[in-house]
Every structure is written in C-alpha cells, then in structure tokens.
Amino acid sequence: MERVNLDEIYTNLSLIDQSDPLKITPITYEDLFTNDGSLNLSRRLLFQGEGGVGKTTLCSKIAWDWCQGRILKDLDMVLVIPLRDVTDGKSIGGIVQKYFSDMNPATQDQIDRYILKNLNRIVIVFDGFDEFSGKLEERSSSEVIRILGLEQYQSCKVIVTTRPWRKHEFTVVKSLAEAYTFIKVDGFNEDNLRMYIKKYFRTREKDALAESLITFMEENDVIQSNMAPFPIYCAMLCLMWEEFSEERRMEMTKMQTFSEIFGEMISFLEEHYASKACQNFENQNAVWHLKEAGRAIQDISEIALNGVLQNNMTFPEDRFRECRDAMETCCRVGVLTIERDVIKRRRRRNVNIQSFVSSTVSFPHKLFQEYIGRVYIENVYTDNRAEYNQLKNKLLAQFEQFRYLLYFISTLRDEIRLDIISGLTRCAHQYFCVDVAFECHTEEAAKAVGERWDEYKLSPDMSEHTKSGVVFMVRCNQVRSLRIDRLNCGRTLLLDLAEGMCSSCVLRKVTVDLFNSTFQTDFYKVVADKASICQIQDLALTISYWNDNLQYQSSMGKELARWVCTMQSISNFSVRCHNLPSGFFSTAAEMAKSCQVCELSMVIDSGRISESEATAAAEFLCHIPHLRCARITCDEIPRTFFTTIDSQTTTCKEQLIEGITINEKPLTQLLSDKHESTTKQDDFINIADGTGFPSLELATMHDHSTVTEAVVDHDADLKISSESRRTDFYTAVRLDDD
Secondary structure, three states: OOOOOOOOOOOEEEEEEOOEEEEEEEEOOHHHHOOOOOOOOOOEEEEEOOOOOOHHHHHHHHHHHHHOOOOOOOOOEEEEEEHHHOOOOOOHHHHHHOOOOOOOOOOHHHHHHHHHHOHHHEEEEEEOHHHOOOOOOOHHHOHHHHHHOOOOOOOOEEEEEEOHHHOHHHHOOHHHHHHEEEEEEEEOOHHHHHHHHHHHHHOOOOHHHHHHHHHHHHHOHHHHHHOOOOHHHHHHHHHHHHHOOHHHHHHHOOOOOHHHHHHHHHHHHHHHHHHHHOOOOOOHHHHHHHHHHHHHHHHHHHHHHHHHHOOOOEEEHHHHHHHHHHHHHHHHHOOOEEEEEEOOHHHHOOOOHHHOEEEEEEOOOHHHHHHHHHHHHHHHHHHOHHHHHHHHHHHHHOOOOOHHHHHHHOOOOHHHHHHHHHHHHHHOOHHHHHHHHHHHOOHHHHHHHHOOOOEEEEOOOOOHHHHHHHHHHHHOOOOOEEEEEOOOOOHHHHHHHHHHHHHOOOOOEEEEEOOOOOOHHHHHHHHHHOHHHOOOOEEEEEEOOOOOOHHHHHHHHHHHHHHHHHOOOOOEEEEEEOOOOOOHHHHHHHHHHHOOOOEEEEEEOOOEOOHHHHHHHHHHHHOOOOOOEEEEEOOEOOHHHHHHHHHOOOOOHHHHHHHEEEOOEEHHHHHHHHHHHHHHHHHHHHHHOOOOOOOEEEEOOOOOOOOOOOOOOHHHOOOOOOOOOOOOOOOEEEEOOO
16 A cells, blocks of 8 residues: 555545434535634544545645644644553653654653643644543543543643444543534545545546446446445555456445444455465465465454454454464565554663564554454354453443454354344444444344344435445345435445345334425335235335436336326335325326225325316226225315216215315315305306395305306395405305495
8 A cells, every 4th residue: 555645635524413313514624723603623633434435634734734834834743643652651651752853852751841831822633432441430540531532731732533333532521522612524525536536546547447447436336325435445455456456346246234344354464465475376385375464464463353352453463473474474464564663762761671672562453453354253252262252241341442353253254243243232222233234134134133023214314334234224124214314325235125125024003205306206106016016014104305307207207106096015105295296196096906005094284286186086996906005185175176077976975075184175075165156156147147145255166267246236235245266265155234
C-alpha cells in the first residue's frame, strides 16, 4: 500500500443532534475550523465512526494542515496522541515526550508546564478511545481520563475519535454530553469513491481497470453501501482489482460482507508473499510458502485475540518470543508491522545496556487483528472447550464492543457460528443478531435468528449493513411480518427485497412506505411479475411520494394494480396516498375478477379523485369476487362513483353495498341520500314557480344540471337562493320562513 497523500482526503462528516439522533446535518472538513459560529461547535469534538472509515486519517490530516498553516493558525501546538499506545499513569507530557527527537532536551515536566500555561493555544487530539483501556467512570486512573472527563484542561481544545460502541460513555453523563459536539465520520460518498479509484489507477496508467471497478461497485449497491464508504475497504478492493485475473475479479463481484472481503484480502496477502518467496508460483515451493503463511497466522492468533479482548494493538517484540518465526513471517506477509527505535540517551541509564533498541509489534489496523484473532477461537473450540466457553461468554457479554470480531467468527465452521449466534439471540438485540447472521450468510444462521424473532422492519435509521441483513432474512424465509418504513436504498437491494417478498413461503403481513425511492417502478414491476407465487395475506401501502412524470406515474400505478390483483393469498389490502397514480384504478378495474381481496381500505389525502378514476374505482369494487367490506376516505367523490355502483347488476351488489363505507358513512345511506337529493331538486323547481313547501333545506346536491338563482315574490313570504357549481359541487340551499 502507498503512503496517503494528506492533501487529497475525502472525508464526509455529519453533525449529530443529541436531542434527536435521527437529525443529521452534513458538514464539511472546512466547517470544523471556521469561526463564524453558524454551527455552534464546542471546544470539544467527538468523532464517531466504524472501523476503517477514516478516523485516524482525519486526525493526521488535521495535524498536517496545521503544520502547513492552513487551519488553526492562532494555535501553537496540535498534539495527536494514539490512545492505543498510551498506558495508564502517564501525563500528557510523558506521552508526548517519547515522540520528540533525541536532540530535543525538553523534559516531561517542562512539556506539562508549557501545556498548562497555554491551554487556549493548544489542541489535543486523542485518537482511538475505543482502543484505550481506561474508562471515564474511573476518572482518577489517568490524566487522559481526567482530561476527557473535564476534570483537567477544561479550556483546552480537545478532539476525540472512537468507534460507536464507546460513545455512550460521553453521552450518559450530562456535563460531558453538553461539553462535546458529536460528529459522525461518514467516509466516502459516491463522488469521493469515483475520484479515489480513478486517482489510484491513474498513477499506474490503468484507467480501464478504474472504470471496470467503478462499474462493478455502482451496479452492486450492496457493496457500494456496505463497503465503499470505508477507505480501508476501497484500498483493498483497488489493490486486489489491480492484481487479480479477470476470472478472480468476477469472483470478487459476488462478495457482499465484510468477512468475505477481509478473507479475500488475507488470502491475497498470503499469495503475494508466496509468489515473492519463489519465482514460479506453480511449483511445490510456492505451495509450501503459502501453507507457511497460514501456519504463521495461526501461531499469532492467540496474541491477536488477547489483544482485542484487552484493547491492545501494540505489543513488545518479546511478547512473540515463543513464536518469533511466525511473527517474522507475518511481517513479511503484511499482517504485522515491527518498529525498532533506539532508546534516547536520557533514558538509557534506566535500562539494561543490551536493551538500547526498543521493538514494538503491531497490526496495521484493528480489523486485521480482529480477523486473525478469530482463528484462535476455532483452535480452542477443538482443543480446549472450557477455554472456548470462557471466551464465548466474554464476547457475548460485551457484544457491541466485539462487533467485528463476532462478524469474523461467523465465518468459522458451522458448529461454532451457530453456537455463537444462538448465544447472541439470548443476550443481544434483534438487529445485531441480524447483522451477524448476514455476515455468516447461511440459511442455518438465518434460521437460528428467525426462531427468536419473526417480525422485522426496514427503516432509514438503520445502517446499510443491517438493511442488507433484513433482506437476507426475508430471502431465507424467516420473516412473517415486515414493515418497510420510508426505505430509500439502492436498486440491487430493493430488487432483492422484491424477489424475497414474493418467493418467501412464510411472509404473511407487509406494510410498505417506499418514500421518494428512485427505483419504485422497478420494485413494483418485480412484485407484479411474481405476484402469483406471493403468499402475502395482509398488505398495507403508504405512498408518500410519486414522481411528477405522468408516464412514470401511469407505469407504477399499473404495476401496483397488477401486484394487488394477481396475488392469490391476499385477503386484506389498504393504501394511503396523496393521489393514487393514474393507471391504478383503470388496471385494477380490468383485473378485478381475479382479485382475492376480502377487506379493502383506501385513504386519499388530497381529498379528491377525478370522474374517470371514480368510475374505475366503482367498477373495481363491484367486480372483486370475495370483497366483504371496503372503507374509502376522500372528501370529494364525484357522483359518477355512486351512479356506477348503482347501475351495476352483479349478483353480489346488495351484499357489497352493505359492506362499503365512504368517509365513515354507510354507502347504503349515501345512495339513499342521492335519490332523495334528486327528488328535492324537482321540488326546488316547483318552489321557484311559487308552489311547494314553506320551508326547505337542501344539502349536498350533485347534479350535471346548472342551478340558477330563483327568488319568489315577497308576497309569498318565501326566498330561495343557490350558487352555480361544477358537476361535483356541494351547495346548501335554504328556504326561510320570512
């Protein structure tokens, strides 16, 4: 991997409102350092983001841009402290001093005093709070904790990064929640991704490879949503895409999970090591080196796992004394790095003369450590079941902390992953288990979760990974009830969802609100085409948005009608919308005789439908064979709806009319009112001629004729007036005894 050019970092950020976690405000990197007060940022910032999303790179960029004089120009010092390397008990001066050159005479006490005197001119960046062993509730344990907990350096600018699972330590304490501004590191967006890939391959004069990788990621929105935002995965994909054959690239296009891509990456590093170890990859020597790499990873897996459990990613070289050969092989493979530093002269008097060189070994990223640590779980499952159970119980007790480790463990053999997932269903929340089952990607894992829960939702506050997991559960026949709440996702996932909903043999109830989705037409076409095998019994739709394009509306309306009228198991259907799209009622009327709906509910929020829609709606209702009741809510329903129903001669007409309500009024009553209205209009004409009743009130008159004002001679003590209205008008005519 190449060094990162910090002038070209594409990090997207979002401001999180702690009072409303769903309220996300996109901000730019530059916004962090403006002083206009528009964002009301506090002196303390907490950046949260998943592993590999670019938190550490963001810290490095802040320090680099300060060095270049681009930001924080009024400050004297920006200190970036990787918390993974910090041990309890050290002061900030002691932590910082080890990064100074041997020529710098500053002592720990001098650095501490300088910081204390210049708090307003210093920024301290604590990177990787999730990798730090200290806890905020134990504030006296270290100076780092006291600073983070507002007990020291209150006026100093402080930046913290963490994975989401440790954010709660700042939010549960009111004073900390008010002192910190919480910002989410979103990683790459679509434009960032394209730019990153093009620049990666442009330096190698392989633009065609760049375009093919971009096409692959754009066509597979599961990969694009789950992995593309993470720079570490993008770097992996670029590296493998460049090195792999066309056939191997095709295999890559089938990847959907973090575990799959990490497994492929480790295999790639092992193969790369073996190919460098010998000239001919086909000979037996290459195979030996490949096996050697695998054995070396196994040998260091216990150290990797213990480090994850203890929040430790950096180890003294001596920690590997019993597997030194394996350590050196892993360094050559690329899953370990070793740094050897000459101990500064001022410290030599405190150490043995043979130890002037300090060596530390670390993993290139915590995700590598977690992936390798999972191997030890498999080893002890076979060799020491008691130790396995102890490790399992620790992981389950702190499942959020060990999310990615549990993801990777789910790729182990069936007995282990099913044991882990079964344990999670007893202690973790539903959608965490869904995430792990998705990483496992087997029907047995989905079944283990499905036995615990059979009602699921898809909502905008879910991660793309969790959405993919829910769709996976649907496709594995583990979901009986599904609520889709304003889902706006990529085309691939939406079509997978449509396929799964129709092919599921257990899904019975679906509530859908496809809010403002670009791919609604594609979704409805798939469910309409496969509706005959769909076993949904209860379908409720909320249509929050329709594209203004009339052709788009018509197409979607027809597909929606085909879906409803072709399903063989549907019993209850309800829909709520601003306006049903053109094409729905006309297609539904044509297909009504095949519709199996028994109970129907429609709410038209706009309050009106056209005459042609009203006619088609009436024909649809009258020809549904098994319809027992229908509830329609719409303020203005044209007279043609009532006349069409009244004119039908179907055998079930009387029973049907008894079961229909319009705006909560029985249709039988409304039809009776319409007939009475016609009689009253004839009386109205008689009154205009000076005859009729001395007092009459007409309400709700629908008629094609035009009513003009009529006034009777005052001698008759009678006055009549009304307004001319269009066909579906409402008018009130009152005759008063004068």
